[in-house]
Amino acid sequence: MRRRWWSRAAANAAGVLVALFAVFPVFWMVSTSLKPNREIFSATPQPVPHHPTLQHYRDVLGGDLLPGVGFGSFFRNSAIVAVATVLAGSLVALLAATAVARYRFRFRTAFLVMLLVVQMVPLEALVIPLFLMIRRLGLYDTLASLILVYLAFSLPFAVWMLRGFVAAVPRDLEEAAEMDGASRWQTFWRVLLPLVAPGLVATSIFSFITAWNELIFALTFLSDEGKYTLPVAMTFFFGRDDTAWGAVMAASTLLTLPVMVFFLVVQRRMVSGLVSGAVKG
Structure with a gap:
């Protein structure tokens, strides 16, 4: 004892x-x-x-970090990129994970292994080839380029993680729903989705943090100062001779708050989705 x-x-x-x-x-x-x-x-x-x-917060929120461009513009750009990455990534990852977990096809194992291999590649090694690809596609200096790149980085982890959640759902539940007259889409929406909601929430948090905090690609793919995201705007507080540490910490705090709010919101959805899925099962 x-x-x-x-x-x-x-x-x-x-x-x-x-x-x-x-x-x-x-x-x-x-x-x-x-x-x-x-x-x-x-x-x-x-x-x-x-x-x-609160002077540092007033300096960050009230002043223009660049001529004619304030903190709100950078916040809006980051929000657009992060939300679009989460929505598109969640949809694509869930569909891909369902296909990998439910269907048998050629090179299925090789596909799963490649998902892990992609995660091992340093992001810095991909800056130049991705820059050339983005410029060739005509997406340079657009927020769409960041959404596309962040989506590519978050999908392997999301698909791999959601595959385990989808595989853990018994096929009998889907078969029972189909026998009751539900279509394949209704089975997916009303049976499978609530049960894999916790995994979907976890992957959405990862995607949101990836898109919200990333700096290297945002600094490389954007040249229009009005399209900069918050991590790029943070660099304006670091001067050649001195650094405005008060403003840096105030901006960092403001940068952290949306991540915390997003986590609290989706955490509640995770619990409700789990309970709802259990009841429907």
């Missing part, structure tokens, strides 16, 4: 340490965004601001 108590206490302590290690950078980011410059550059580190201020 005592040994079990010590094991549980050690596991809880390890979990608390991991949580603190993960939360501390976020805490320091938010704390720094509320500090005046004299506290940010103080020789003595101050975890909590003594004189909190």
Whole structure:
């Protein structure tokens, strides 16, 4: 009994340490965004601001990061790219995962292996060939180029993960729905989709984070400053001689908030989808 108590206490302590290690950078980011410059550059580190201020947020939201272009324009561009990537990626990944899990076809195993191989390729190695491809397609300096690239990067992981969720759904449920008169589309929409909703949520979170935080391709494929996304706009705070760390931390906090909100929203949908699927089954 005592040994079990010590094991549980050690596991809880390890979990608390991991949580603190993960939360501390976020805490320091938010704390720094509320500090005046004299506290940010103080020789003595101050975890909590003594004189909190919202001036850095006013500078980020109220001023133009570029002539005539404010923070709202960059936020809109990032939102368009991220939402389009999530919607298109979820639809394509679910259809592909259903085909891989439910149907037997030639080179099926090779296709699954290729999904893993693609994930091993460094993104930096693909910048030049993708740039040439995007320019040849006439998509250079468009948000569509980013959506297409982010979709290609998120699909392998999404298909591989959703395949396991689709394969875990018994075929008997679909056959029973078809025997009750449901069409193949109705079976897919009312039986399969609610049961794989948790996996769809997990892949959508991955796709959203990928599209929301990516910098290299956004900086390479866009030349019109009005089409820049938020990660590219963050680079404007880093100067040759100095860095506006207060503005950097304030913009980073604002950049993180949509990801947290998106996670909270889809997390609720994940639970409701799981319960709904269980009831329909």
